[in-house]
Amino acid sequence: MTASGTRSSSVPRDRLRPAGSTEPAGADVELDASDVTALAVRTEGLTKRFRSGQLAVDGIGLRVPRGSVYGFLGPNGSGKTTTIRMLLGLVRPTSGVAWLLGEPMPDGAGHVLPRVGALVEGPAFHPYLGGRANLARLDASDATADPRTARRRSDEALERVGLTAAASKPYRQYSLGMKQRLGLAAALLRPRELLVLDEPTNGLDPQGTREVRLLIRELADAGTTVLVSSHLLTEIEQVCTHLGIMGRGKLLVQGERQVLTERGVARVTVTTAGEQVGAAAEVLTGLGLAEVLADGVTLHALLGATAPEEVSAAIVNAGLDLVGLQVRRPSLEELFVELTGEGFDVAR
Amino acid sequence: MTEASVPRPTSSRARWAVPAVVAVAVTGAFLAPPLLASADESVLPDVTPGQLVTTIAAAEPVPLSGTVVYTARLGLPEIPLAEMTGADPIALLGGSSTLRVWTDGAERSRVALLGSASEYSVVQDGAEAWTYSSSDDAVVHYTLSAADQARFDALADDARAGTLPEVAGGLPTPDEAARAALAQVEQYSTVAMGDQTTVAGRDAYQLVVTPKDASTLIGKVVVAIDAETSTPLRVQTWSSTDSSSPALEIGFTDVAFTTPDDAVLAFSAPAGAAVKDVVVPLPEMTGAEPETAPGTLPEGVSITGTGWETVTTWSGLDVASLIAGDPAALATVPGAELTIGSESAQDLIEEFMPSDGSGSPSIPTLDTSVLYDQLTTAVPEGRLLSSTLLSVLVTDDGRVLVGAVPAETLRAMA
């Protein structure tokens, strides 16, 4: 790993609202052994500029801890799929480096990818082959797969996604949801340490989406790390332990979901007696709160790391009347909209 | 499998070096052998032209089999003859042809003109000869009349007993041709040794025959002689108008001095083939050069000039029937043979040419009047065929002038 890689890993940080607190420990120090084993996916300054000149991914530093379910969010065109392609060795990074399960990619693809199940930009299979035959084809391509267990494993994978009944039907005749399920079955052909699922809920009805969420949770409970991308926050938010939000090729924010939602950009609204507004503002500023704004008898401020109790105590201790105190945490949805700017519009 | 086959960001450029190196290596592999061969230093002992001629004269004809490439750059209009006719002797008029030659060094031989997916074979066995054209599955069988056959057998018996001086004419042999070459040309040419060379992987001396006379189209004739067996391996005829490449070149690209398989030298007409029998007269064994003896010139033929600049004129010819491909008419025209102006070089070339026993090429199967129009150009005197070695002028009054001289010379004579 190079010095430039370390430097560029901090690039998104100037846009991070909840400062470095959401970064996993050790992000700014040189890679050590515990870091490698603790992270299922790690990238430093990963960048892809296509030959068309399009900067699809712009120096991102992903941190996907082992055992986590990492929601990789971002509007369409924000660079999620391109990032995933680079992680899997399908696309060569313009610069930057990536590790998968501790091994550098794409050099370690032969060792690592058998332990990684992937769904990239929708399912793709041979239309004239049935579901089972398509899985057999993929399994035959895997030099490390045991041919004796191939049939059992593919049947189990089909069972798991509920495709047993349609196993012999040509893929051409599958519905969109069935195709997506077969894609998941392919990712589950062998026990995996890491699943990389790019928009797995695309084309699924609400029932199907719920099933995918259940599946992800089940796999995560069994110890599998899951990196799941979506442009729809609500579809995967509930299963994620970690989130990373992409916008225009940059990783805008990432961290534990808990931290993002609780310590994210909570705002406090303090209402005091009319003439005490100025004094109250000084108390808040003194507490270290940012963006303190007066609006009539109310004050707005970013809560930051300060606990709401500290705020109320400070105001009371200053001998001021506390008429009301409200803490408003933006939903992840709002965070998403705020960070990506254009909300769910296609970025470019 | 190894991960080495997965792309690394750092080695992307380097990967493209692989096809570059492969391309260079492959090109090198194809170009190197000829270069190495030409760089090969010949270490043959020096000889004088006289010594070489003596060696050739003393050498026995040897059995051999090999591949011969014949290339004509006569400056004629480009006509894809080979595509039009398959393996047909007329293809020898232009471009490059491949022949395969087998001979037992005595009286049996086979020469095959190779076409793509076709073949024209000439098989000679003593006084008998066959031609076989695969394109039309046709056999022509040449024999002597009973009387001539008896005479031939007697001559052959005498030859075996060592009493017969020489069987000339229809059955030229290499030493004979080489001897005739030098005897004939000394008067009009200078003969010198050229650089030693390698032909078909064999070391060879080169004999350069240069006309003393500057008014002929022939620049020089270079004959490569195998140092070991004294067999002519290559004859190049250079035009005086083009010194970059020989106008006619016939030479082995591959030769082995071994006795060919009997199956190759034998011939019997295949079942179902059309067979035509032709009885040819055995030439009289009088003078060595009957055509050049003034007393024997046929009616209507006259010869002007000497040596290389000889011009032969026929008068009163039925040009129209000739062009139509009437074999009888064609057979009377020596110009239809591959005449390059000197008997000597011609004899040498005939060594390699598919000769069907009577000396005249087989009758072309394509539309010869079209070919005639394509090959010749209209001039005030008639129609002119002008090549780098030979000019032919057919006048409107039915005379044909042929000579290894510039076209202007013929037109001035007409």
Added chain:
Amino acid sequence: MSHADVLADGSADAAELRPSSTPVRGAWGRLVRSELRLVFGRRRNQALLAGLAAVPLLLGLVLFVTRDSALAGQGPGFVGRVTGNGLFLVVAALIMCLPFLLPLTIGIATGEAIAGEASSGTLRYLLAVPVSRTRLLAVKAVATMTFVAAAVLAIGLVALAVGAAFFGLTDVTLLSGTTIPLADGVLRVAGVAAYVTLSLTGLVAVGLFFSTLTEVPVGAMAATVIVAIVSAVLDTLPQLAAIHPALLTHHWLDFAEFLRVEVDWGVLSSGMAVQAAWVAIFGSLAWSRFVTADVSS
């Protein structure tokens, strides 16, 4: 870091879950068989083989129907010889298929091999399995070549059967006018078919290279066919005589060597050497392109 570190770090459960990363023996053969099943199992490819096999059938029928008419014994190449000996139907049919139909078959097969997988998106899943790109390219080349060999074999076998049924098999008259026994003739015709098959390897390499350049299989197919046709056209231009021996198609008809009285192996091996050169150059080009290409379909 070593594998042991990971195992030590993970729980017993994780170790159980973790699949082996060491290649299983026979993996190469398994992939080749899977690829062959894919190629030969495809309806379109089966139809292609059937169509090629129909060429000698139609040719035989036409010659059989017209054999007593004025047209009998006419035609280019070996067509005129077929009525005399059914064995020549094999050669005549191969000559008919050589300029266009076999290059078209190669174009379709190579276009499907890489560009087809890329356009349907299955390529990204193969590479994510993972299959090493070098290995995948090699397997694709083997499978395509097998398909081309099957095409030549289909033409040859159908021609042999049709020729035997319509015209009978007799001793063979070679181009040199020499007659050889039928058994030798069959061997020589088998040599012709083998030479034709091997002569197509260069075009397969060229087709695979085109296939790595694009995600449009039809484009790769068209380019491959065009290369064969342009090569054949260049081969007829006398001005380019100097480059003729290096042309991809120049030596294709050299199979005639098997039908001459003495087979010159030098001619056949120089034809093979030219094909080997094309395979080396375009094979390495295809490899360079394929292992460095972004798979973004």
